[in-house]
Amino acid sequence: MLSWEQLPALLAQPGQIASAQQVVRQRAWVEISDRALSTNVRHLRQLLGPQTDLMAVVKADAYGHGALKVAQTVLAAGASWLAVATLQEGVELRAGGIEAPILLLGASNTPEEVEAIARWKLQPTLGAVQQALVFSETLAALGQTLPVHLKLDTGMSRLGTLWTDAVGFGRFVAQLPNLSVASVYSHLATADDPDPTIARQQHRRFTEAIGALRAANLAPPRLHLANSAAMLSDRALHYDLVRVGLALYGLYPAAHLREAVALRPVMQVKARVTQVKTIPAGSGVSYGHLFVTDRPLRVAVVGIGYADGVPRNLSNRLEVLLRGQRVRQIGAIAMDQLMLDVDAVPDVQAGETAVLLGTDGNAAISADEWAQKLGTISWEILCGFKHRLPRVSTTD
Numbered sequence: 001m002l003s004w005e006q007l008p009a010l011l012a013q014p015g016q017i018a019s020a021q022q023v024v025r026q027r028a029w030v031e032i033s034d035r036a037l038s039t040n041v042r043h044l045r046q047l048l049g050p051q052t053d054l055m056a057v058v059k060a061d062a063y064g065h066g067a068l069k070v071a072q073t074v075l076a077a078g079a080s081w082l083a084v085a086t087l088q089e090g091v092e093l094r095a096g097g098i099e100a101p102i103l104l105l106g107a108s109n110t111p112e113e114v115e116a117i118a119r120w121k122l123q124p125t126l127g128a129v130q131q132a133l134v135f136s137e138t139l140a141a142l143g144q145t146l147p148v149h150l151k152l153d154t155g156m157s158r159l160g161t162l163w164t165d166a167v168g169f170g171r172f173v174a175q176l177p178n179l180s181v182a183s184v185y186s187h188l189a190t191a192d193d194p195d196p197t198i199a200r201q202q203h204r205r206f207t208e209a210i211g212a213l214r215a216a217n218l219a220p221p222r223l224h225l226a227n228s229a230a231m232l233s234d235r236a237l238h239y240d241l242v243r244v245g246l247a248l249y250g251l252y253p254a255a256h257l258r259e260a261v262a263l264r265p266v267m268q269v270k271a272r273v274t275q276v277k278t279i280p281a282g283s284g285v286s287y288g289h290l291f292v293t294d295r296p297l298r299v300a301v302v303g304i305g306y307a308d309g310v311p312r313n314l315s316n317r318l319e320v321l322l323r324g325q326r327v328r329q330i331g332a333i334a335m336d337q338l339m340l341d342v343d344a345v346p347d348v349q350a351g352e353t354a355v356l357l358g359t360d361g362n363a364a365i366s367a368d369e370w371a372q373k374l375g376t377i378s379w380e381i382l383c384g385f386k387h388r389l390p391r392v393s394t395t396d
């Protein structure tokens, strides 16, 4: 167990995963299963042909799982590329010693960004002519060449040059000094929809644009189109790389894709019971008294709240696992604490562990369950867990 004197040094690195023995599991924490992550990577790789590489998407601190440790684990398990959204995320991985190619999915527009990208050997996405110019000029001044990835907008209407302008854009970039095109890619808007109509239209547009680039002698060395949902739904979308985020972390982009592969959630969220007591009938619980007892009630206080990533909108609707049983959360979820109705497990003690996400005996609560209650998607739930919660690496 870590001594309290060591804690400041440990916490000075945001998002770092310490080993289970190192971290003080004092109040609330996130457990990351290295085995689940490695197994997910292996199962996903089994769906890929020999020409397709796995690019692990580790943006947003690896969807809240801790980017550096996740990057190390997935690379050891068979991923060969990484993708991040921001320059800072890329630099964090490089500073942590990661040497694999890192694609920057987000846009970079200023010479300062270009210098940092070159300095840290990140691989940028170019989606517009003006951007390509800034890159080429800045890199020429530095005397450096960078691999770049051209982004086509085939119907997402986010970053990228419209697919109908692929050849013009490709030709423009090809004649700029200090840039070498490493791939052409696009991104699907509805790959998780059981109705494939829109994804097929995007795929057709991508195919057309690539055909036009080839005809103009601008054939890119690599193509990629698939996120998790596209990877799981159609092999024709795999191309040379698949950019997989959510599935790595053991969640399915949609219920109809569950049959495609066996995945196990990587993250569990746990917190300690900090006090147990019986309150009288007619007691209001937490801010605003959103819950009032109609009888004397056994209540447990748990040391986790909305500042840690438990959405306040789940107040009075959340369920938590205690001793392998589901118990209901009552009253408003506070910034650092929440309360449980523990009438069903009255002898629970302060210091015991409550499972907010994860498994306890035969019971399980998933990020999908929270997302469904909140009318959002599991991606947002995972990203919501903040650095305030230590990441504990487990081998189970």
Ligand SMILES: *Cc1c(COP(=O)(O)O)cnc(C)c1O
Pocket (backbone or CB within 6 Å): 057, 059, 105, 187, 226, 227, 228, 229, 243, 244, 245, 246, 247, 253
């Ligand atoms: C985030 C992202 C991905 C990964 O998406 P998942 O659905 O989590 O697999 C892939 N490609 C791009 C461009 C992204 O922004």
